[in-house]
Amino acid sequence: MSQGTERVPVSAGSGWDLPADLDKAPATVPDPATTPVPEELRAEIEAHMALYPDPRSATLPALAAAQRVHGWCSPEALEQVACVMQLTPADLAAVATFYDMLETTPVGRHSIYVCTNISCSLCGADELYEAIRTAAGDDAELNVRSFECLGACDIAPMVSVDGIYIGPLKVADVPQLLEDVRAGGEVLPAKQLARRPCADQEADS
Amino acid sequence: MKLLFDRIDEPGLNTLEVYERRGGYDALRKALAMPPEAVLHELEASALRGRGGAGFQMGKKVSFLPKGGMDKYLVCNADESEPGTFKDRELMQKSPHVLIEGIVIAAHAAGTTRSFIYIRGEYVQQADVLDAALAEARAAGYVGEKILGSDTSLSLVVHRGAGAYICGEETGLLDSLEGKRGNPRLKPPFPANQGLYQGPTLINNVETLATVPTIVRMGGAEYAKLGVETSTGTKLVSVSGHVQRPGNYEIELGVPSREIIYGLAGGPPEGRKVKCWFPGGSSSPVLTGEDLDIPYDFDSMAKAGTMLGSGAIIVVDDSTPILDVALKVAKFYRHESCGKCTPCREGTNWTVTMLERIESGEATPMDLEIMASVQEHIIGNCLCVLGDAMAMPIGSMIAKFRTEFEAHMATKRLAAA
Numbered sequence: 001m002s003q004g005t006e007r008v009p010v011s012a013g014s015g016w017d018l019p020a021d022l023d024k025a026p027a028t029v030p031d032p033a034t035t036p037v038p039e040e041l042r043a044e045i046e047a048h049m050a051l052y053p054d055p056r057s058a059t060l061p062a063l064a065a066a067q068r069v070h071g072w073c074s075p076e077a078l079e080q081v082a083c084v085m086q087l088t089p090a091d092l093a094a095v096a097t098f099y100d101m102l103e104t105t106p107v108g109r110h111s112i113y114v115c116t117n118i119s120c121s122l123c124g125a126d127e128l129y130e131a132i133r134t135a136a137g138d139d140a141e142l143n144v145r146s147f148e149c150l151g152a153c154d155i156a157p158m159v160s161v162d163g164i165y166i167g168p169l170k171v172a173d174v175p176q177l178l179e180d181v182r183a184g185g186e187v188l189p190a191k192q193l194a195r196r197p198c199a200d201q202e203a204d205s
Numbered sequence: 206m207k208l209l210f211d212r213i214d215e216p217g218l219n220t221l222e223v224y225e226r227r228g229g230y231d232a233l234r235k236a237l238a239m240p241p242e243a244v245l246h247e248l249e250a251s252a253l254r255g256r257g258g259a260g261f262q263m264g265k266k267v268s269f270l271p272k273g274g275m276d277k278y279l280v281c282n283a284d285e286s287e288p289g290t291f292k293d294r295e296l297m298q299k300s301p302h303v304l305i306e307g308i309v310i311a312a313h314a315a316g317t318t319r320s321f322i323y324i325r326g327e328y329v330q331q332a333d334v335l336d337a338a339l340a341e342a343r344a345a346g347y348v349g350e351k352i353l354g355s356d357t358s359l360s361l362v363v364h365r366g367a368g369a370y371i372c373g374e375e376t377g378l379l380d381s382l383e384g385k386r387g388n389p390r391l392k393p394p395f396p397a398n399q400g401l402y403q404g405p406t407l408i409n410n411v412e413t414l415a416t417v418p419t420i421v422r423m424g425g426a427e428y429a430k431l432g433v434e435t436s437t438g439t440k441l442v443s444v445s446g447h448v449q450r451p452g453n454y455e456i457e458l459g460v461p462s463r464e465i466i467y468g469l470a471g472g473p474p475e476g477r478k479v480k481c482w483f484p485g486g487s488s489s490p491v492l493t494g495e496d497l498d499i500p501y502d503f504d505s506m507a508k509a510g511t512m513l514g515s516g517a518i519i520v521v522d523d524s525t526p527i528l529d530v531a532l533k534v535a536k537f538y539r540h541e542s543c544g545k546c547t548p549c550r551e552g553t554n555w556t557v558t559m560l561e562r563i564e565s566g567e568a569t570p571m572d573l574e575i576m577a578s579v580q581e582h583i584i585g586n587c588l589c590v591l592g593d594a595m596a597m598p599i600g601s602m603i604a605k606f607r608t609e610f611e612a613h614m615a616t617k618r619l620a621a622a
Contacts, residue, residue: 051362053276053319054402059384060367064326098386098543100368101326113327117288118487118533119445119519148370148537149288149487150327153445153519154452163329194330198295199444199452200469203210 027090030083037080041069045084055085059095063102072103100147108143110181112136113160116146119153123168128157131171135178142181155193165193206431208419208439209412210455213299219334221341224302230347232418236310237355244314248417250425252437257282257373257410258486258515260503264425267315269397270405278406279312279320279359280382281414284366284373286325287486288537289517292441292453293411297324297331300415301338305361307417309348312359315407319360323378326367335363370541374589375408376400377543388545389589410515412441432458436502440516444470447477447522456501463497466520473522480523481605485514487534488594490601491521511601527606528613531599532560538595549592552583556599563610566617573610577603 048058158167249264381387400406449471580596
């Protein structure tokens with residue numbers, strides 16, 4: 001996935017311009033008899049499929065589930081989802097490469113999305129992103145990415161750590177932020193969005 | 206007047222117990238006792254306009270669905286990805302049941318039996334809150350088969366997206382919900398006739414559906430007295446950027462914009478002035494500090510050459526170069542263009558390239574003309590309005606801040622020489 005703020009070609013990594021190996025036979029729908037799928041993952045995908053009139057609607061939740069198991073949408077993960085959903089791996093690769101939250105290369109266990117869209121950048125998000133990247137260094141556990149608007153401009157500049165929204169953040173908060181992420185517990189609890197009251201004073205009177 | 210945000214921070218409002226104690230699901234009882242046509246009549250009488258961006262009247266949208274016994278669907282658009290917009294997030298997190306109640310009432314009026322909330326994947330906490338509320342509502346008989354003993358049945362599924370702005374576009378959302386890449390579809394046919402799984406589909410924004418219980422409670426005609434004639438009711442407004450008190454505010458439509466930006470959000474930091482502002486998310490053409498007295502409603506904004514959009518005000522103060530704003534906006538649309546239509550895919554890319562040339566001092570005054578013409582060639586030439594959503598604000602910045610662009614180009618060229 002290309003990142004919003006970096007100078008990369010528009011199509012970089014989005015999958016549609018990757019060279020195809022024309023000598024290779026196209027992958028077909030995996031045979032359930034010969035494709036091992038972890039039982040819990042299979043159960044989760046099948047539960048999602050049962051929710052929709054067309055089971056194919058479960059593609060996104062299924063890929064998200066496989067990503068939680070495998071860490072990313074690896075060829076093996078796609079193969080397993082394809083097996084349960086009875087689709088080709090290519091059907092799934094086409095979908096996985098479209099969405100920012102589905103990772104098509106191996107990444108760190110903890111995702112740190114730094115919003116660098118307009119409102120956050122007006123409040124210093126670009127400096128914050130650079131500071132987090134520098135502080136994270138080459139820590140293989142951390143997946144630090146600049147992200148498009150995360151819908152939390154009221155706490156700009158902000159980050160989403162494994163789905164938990166935190167802000168407003170200063171560059172000075174970065175060491176504590178990363179320390180908390182690495183420790184695996186609550187991350188900057190006082191700055192989490194969930195604890196923030198509504199800005200509209202009259203709403204609570 | 207607070208309708209959606211009435212005591213929004215009350216502890217436990219996300220639980221059924223507190224919501225019911227406050228009279229929650231009474232509107233559903235009232236609606237289920239009415240024939241669907243009567244509920245539809247109230248929605249039409251309220252003149253409620255869609256809160257997601259397009260501002261189309263909700264009652265009309267419902268009435269477009271064909272009658273009859275075929276499979277019909279209701280989809281709640283909770284993809285909220287328009288930069289600057291975060292109202293649905295706060296509403297879903299703190300008051301999930303009002304959305305569920307609104308969906309069930311709307312489904313009763315529209316005759317749909319299956320419904321989905323498509324929530325953006327980044328909203329993990331809000332989706333968890335919705336799932337928990339839905340389980341409670343289901344157990345209490347507000348969702349499911351023969352709701353509260355009536356003939357109305359409805360299934361509801363919270364469907365999580367995976368990060369793509371285009372899935373907020375209604376037809377891109379439908380493809381995504383069908384398990385595909387979120388590419389927009391050709392319209393017509395409109396979703397009301399051929400939407401999800403090719404069936405008739407009603408798609409509405411979170412805030413729109415969450416307003417439905419209020420309309421049923423008050424009566425459509427009474428609701429229509431709020432706001433101004435062509436923009437009825439209250440609206441959640443997300444204010445962000447260079448303001449002292451960023452956040453969501455519930456206002457009555459038609460108040461002067463100044464009252465929102467300065468009165469509620471506190472205006473820019475001391476000593477700074479409003480340079481420009483987006484009245485309805487980053488897709489709306491910018492207004493300037495001169496335009497602060499324009500009433501904040503759909504038609505006044507349209508008359509001023511811009512749009513109310515999703516109700517997201519982004520304020521930029523006079524310390525920020527307009528080029529930085531333009532580049533940030535253009536890069537976003539380049540990243541989010543799905544690539545299906547050439548004018549958008551190429552136009553967003555070239556606009557970024559040209560803006561970068563201006564920034565680095567490689568541009569000539571002619572580039573500004575070319576860039577303006579690129580914007581004109583995008584508008585109206587694609588399947589959806591993502592390209593337009595870049596072209597309109599960028600075009601407005603070139604038109605309103607041309608001298609600043611030219612001055613920047615001249616200084617940079619001199620420095621390069």
